[in-house]
Amino acid sequence: MEKIPSSITLKASLENLDKVNRFVHQWSKKVGLSSQSEKDILLAVEEAYVNITKYAYPESTGRVTIYSRIDKDRLIIKIKDEGIPFNPLQFAKAEFNTSLKERKVGGLGIFLMRNFVDGVEYERKGKCNLLTLIKKKSRGIFN
Amino acid sequence: MEKIPSSITLKASLENLDKVNRFVHQWSKKVGLSSQSEKDILLAVEEAYVNITKYAYPESTGRVTIYSRIDKDRLIIKIKDEGIPFNPLQFAKAEFNTSLKERKVGGLGIFLMRNFVDGVEYERKGKCNLLTLIKKKSRGIFN
Amino acid sequence: MQINQKKEGEVYTFFLNGRFDAHSAGEVEEKLDLAVSQGAQKLLVDLSGVEYISSAGLRVLLAIAKKLKEKEGQIKLCCLQPYVKEVFDVAGLTQIFKIYGTHQEGIDSF
Amino acid sequence: MQINQKKEGEVYTFFLNGRFDAHSAGEVEEKLDLAVSQGAQKLLVDLSGVEYISSAGLRVLLAIAKKLKEKEGQIKLCCLQPYVKEVFDVAGLTQIFKIYGTHQEGIDSF
Ligand SMILES: Nc1ncnc2c1ncn2[C@@H]1O[C@H](COP(=O)(O)OP(=O)(O)O)[C@@H](O)[C@H]1O
Ligand SMILES: Nc1ncnc2c1ncn2[C@@H]1O[C@H](COP(=O)(O)OP(=O)(O)O)[C@@H](O)[C@H]1O
Numbered sequence: 001m002e003k004i005p006s007s008i009t010l011k012a013s014l015e016n017l018d019k020v021n022r023f024v025h026q027w028s029k030k031v032g033l034s035s036q037s038e039k040d041i042l043l044a045v046e047e048a049y050v051n052i053t054k055y056a057y058p059e060s061t062g063r064v065t066i067y068s069r070i071d072k073d074r075l076i077i078k079i080k081d082e083g084i085p086f087n088p089l090q091f092a093k094a095e096f097n098t099s100l101k102e103r104k105v106g107g108l109g110i111f112l113m114r115n116f117v118d119g120v121e122y123e124r125k126g127k128c129n130l131l132t133l134i135k136k137k138s139r140g141i142f143n
Numbered sequence: 144m145e146k147i148p149s150s151i152t153l154k155a156s157l158e159n160l161d162k163v164n165r166f167v168h169q170w171s172k173k174v175g176l177s178s179q180s181e182k183d184i185l186l187a188v189e190e191a192y193v194n195i196t197k198y199a200y201p202e203s204t205g206r207v208t209i210y211s212r213i214d215k216d217r218l219i220i221k222i223k224d225e226g227i228p229f230n231p232l233q234f235a236k237a238e239f240n241t242s243l244k245e246r247k248v249g250g251l252g253i254f255l256m257r258n259f260v261d262g263v264e265y266e267r268k269g270k271c272n273l274l275t276l277i278k279k280k281s282r283g284i285f286n
Numbered sequence: 287m288q289i290n291q292k293k294e295g296e297v298y299t300f301f302l303n304g305r306f307d308a309h310s311a312g313e314v315e316e317k318l319d320l321a322v323s324q325g326a327q328k329l330l331v332d333l334s335g336v337e338y339i340s341s342a343g344l345r346v347l348l349a350i351a352k353k354l355k356e357k358e359g360q361i362k363l364c365c366l367q368p369y370v371k372e373v374f375d376v377a378g379l380t381q382i383f384k385i386y387g388t389h390q391e392g393i394d395s396f
Numbered sequence: 397m398q399i400n401q402k403k404e405g406e407v408y409t410f411f412l413n414g415r416f417d418a419h420s421a422g423e424v425e426e427k428l429d430l431a432v433s434q435g436a437q438k439l440l441v442d443l444s445g446v447e448y449i450s451s452a453g454l455r456v457l458l459a460i461a462k463k464l465k466e467k468e469g470q471i472k473l474c475c476l477q478p479y480v481k482e483v484f485d486v487a488g489l490t491q492i493f494k495i496y497g498t499h500q501e502g503i504d505s506f
Contacts, residue, residue, distance in 0.1 A: 017419050039448055039479055046450045052416045086494050089261060097240075098491045100465055105458040108451040108487050116255065118232060119264030121277060134264060160309050180339055182296050182369055189340045193308045241381045243355055248348040251341040258376050 005054050007067040012053045012081065020066060027068040027120065028099050031075045034138045037043060040116040041075060041135040047089070047113035048079050048131055056083025056129070073137040074118065087122045088113065089130065147173060150210040155196045155224065163209060165190050167220065170211040173252045177281045183259040184218060184278040190256035191222050191231070191274055199226025199272070216280040217261070224272050230265045231256065232272065288335070289317050297396050298326045299389070303335030306343035306370075313344045318361075322350065327359030330392045334365035339373050353384065360384070364392035398445070399427050407506050408436045413445030416453035416480075425456045428471075432460065436456050437469030440502045443490070444475035461493065470494070474502035 004026045009018040024045050028038040045066070053062050067078040088110045097103040114120055120135030145171045153159040167188050171181040188209070195207050210221040231253045240246040257263055262277030287310035288303040298321050304310060321329065331347065333339075351361045364386040366374065374380050386392040397420035408431050414420060417445040431439065441457065443449075461471045474496040476484065484490050496502040 017417070036479065042448070043450055043483070046417055046452075048448075050452065051484065087261075089263075090258060098488065100461055100492050101490060102457075103458065105462065106451075107457050108454055111421060112451050114485060115233060118230075118266065119262070119275070120232075121262030121264075123261065123279070132262070136266070156307060161305070179369065186340055186373070189307055189342075193340075193342065217307070241378065243348075243351055243382050246348065246382060248345050248352065249341075253346055255341050255373065255377060 003061050004066070006069065007065055009063055009065040012049075012057060012062050012064045014050070014053050014084075017046065017049060020045060023066060023068065026083075027070075027075055027077070029068050031073070032137055033075060033135065036139050037137060040139065041077065041133065042111045044117045044120075044135070045077055046077065047109040048133070051086075051088075051109055052081045052083060056081045056086065058084065068142050069092045071134075075135045075137075076134045077135075079131045079133070082127050083129060086129055087124070089120065089122045147211075152206055152208040154201060155165065155192075155205050155207045155226075157193070157196050160189065160192060166209060166211065170213075170218055170220070174213050174216070175280055176218060176278065178277050179282050180280060183282065184220065184276065185224060187256045187260045187263075187276045187278070188220055188222065190252040191276070193254055194229075194231075195222070195226060197225045199224045199229065201227065214277075216279045218280075220276045220278075222272075222274045222276070225270050226272060227256055228267050229272055232263065232265045232268070287313055289314060289369045291317070291321075294372065294393055295396075297328045297330055297393055299330045299332055299393070301335060306333075306336045306339040306346075308340060311342040311346045314343070315349070318346070318350045322357070322359070326369035327354070327357065328396045329359070329361040330389075330396075331361065331363050332365050332389055332392070333363060333367065333370055335391070336370055337367050339357055339370045341377075344373070344377055344379060347383070348379075360396075362386065362392050362395060364389050385395075397423055399424060401427070401431070404447040404503055405506075406411060407438045407440055407503055409440040409442055409503070411442045411445060416443075416446045416456075418450060418452035421452040421456045424437045424453070425459070428456070429463075432463055432467070437464070437467065438506045439464065439469070439471040440499075440506075441471065441473050442475050442499055442502070443444070443473060443477070443480055446475050446480055446498075449480045451487075454483070454487055454489060457493070458489075470506075472496065472502055474499050 008023050021042060024042055025057045027030060028041060062082055065080045069076050117133045118136045121132040151166050153162060164185060167185050202203055208223045212219050260276045261279045264275040267275045290301040294301045354361050362384040366385060386395060400408045400411040464471050472494040476495060496505060
């Protein structure tokens with residue numbers, strides 16, 4: 001079996017989303033995530049990654065490193081960038097209007113990211129943002 | 144100096160909130176949390192604890208155990224109950240109306256809890272809910 | 287929680303002092319409810335002595351705001367400490383409550 | 397992402413097949429925008445072939461919905477797979493979009 005790297009470093013660009021997905025997919029298979037759990041973590045990582053490509057490096061393009069490891073029955077993904085400090089856990093104001101007219105088209109990414117994982121942590125370390133996303137093998141709360 | 148226990152087990156009732164606060168306060172002092180960070184973690188723990196007293200044991204009163212430990216410059220609090228399975232990270236719908244009339248009086252607790260910590264994890268372990276709340280010493284993202 | 291009350295003209299001010307949490311929310315609600323049931327229409331809650339508020343406190347203020355709205359009364363807040371202000375912000379309540387910097391501004395606004 | 401188009405009466409159906417993510421959102425938006433700019437008023441997006449959607453996909457659908465609303469047109473959705481349905485739910489979009497179980501119901505609803 002092909003050995004999966006424990007991290008990948010990429011230029012933070014939308015074109016590389018496929019590589020990110022493949023990396024997360026391989027790790028999901030290795031941990032044995034249910035197909036639902038795999039989608040959950042793919043979604044969370046996509047949202048975080050896409051935001052880095054859009055917002056973290058306003059002046060230039062920077063790099064992203066994604067680390068993966070297994071902790072018992074959980075997949076742990078860490079996403080590191082050197083962009084502007086941004087803590088997605090803080091100060092998320094939720095104002096989702098139910099009228100189409102008032103509703104903004106954006107502002108859903110971080111909200112979805114946080115709602116589809118079993119754990120999330122943010123840390124500013126030196127000049128890096130370090131986001132940890134945790135997903136259990138199976139979503140059923142009895143497993 | 145008085146030794147702080149690494150966990151406390153209590154009857155899940157509102158009267159015990161003071162004990163919970165004292166426990167979290169002592170650990171905050173031990174880690175050296177800033178006064179802002181201490182409030183953040185007190186808030187998050189209060190929301191989680193009060194919800195357990197209100198919702199986790201619909202038929203009887205149960206127990207709650209709160210564990211505390213230090214991980215570098217972070218305080219890690221784990222809250223365990225044996226109540227009905229409830230994952231506060233999943234499926235939180237945010238519909239905060241800005242009109243007083245439409246706005247519900249409740250539904251803020253979990254939202255606040257999640258927004259004032261640096262990390263949150265949920266796990267159903269056997270017949271227990273295990274919620275982890277993580278708070279950094281200082282909130283400033285450059286520290 | 288220490289709760290002091292003062293009537294200036296038609297405005298009933300409540301000075302709260304202490305932690306406005308799940309523990310104290312009940313007392314505050316009782317005092318405010320009593321005033322409303324006795325006909326108070328203009329309530330000002332002075333939060334200068336409150337350095338901590340949790341969702342239980344917010345719930346009380348929202349519930350009173352709703353009751354007063356039905357009776358065409360109003361609740362206003364003043365003197366929020368920075369941390370309390372932040373909790374209001376995150377909860378999306380700064381758009382819902384009228385909030386004043388000083389006690390006098392609060393009084394004058396009615 | 398494979399995008400097929402079909403016109404039935406006045407209804408333009410778009411059959412999406414694949415992952416509706418940040419990668420494919422651009423293409424989908426182009427196709428839908430083109431139809432709208434050419435005067436389509438009734439759009440049905442058939443999501444039976446979509447097993448994954450992220451906020452980028454939701455953003456496209458919301459943007460088109462807004463454009464159509466201005467022109468007094470409407471976008472409707474049908475055949476959401478369970479996972480996609482869940483994402484809509486969590487995002488609070490099931491109240492905003494008209495969503496139908498089958499393609500035919502979608503067509504008939506216009
Ligand atoms: N990595 C990041 N660096 C800086 N700002 C960010 C980052 N991610 C998100 N943001 C900010 O948070 C906002 C909300 O992000 P999100 O919920 O993904 O919705 P959207 O991207 O549609 O606005 C963004 O508009 C942006 O201002
Ligand atoms: N520990 C728990 N066990 C079961 N259900 C819970 C628990 N905590 C919260 N809930 C549910 O989630 C809802 C939202 O909780 P919260 O955000 O704290 O607001 P509120 O308590 O004001 O409704 C509650 O109304 C309750 O239905």
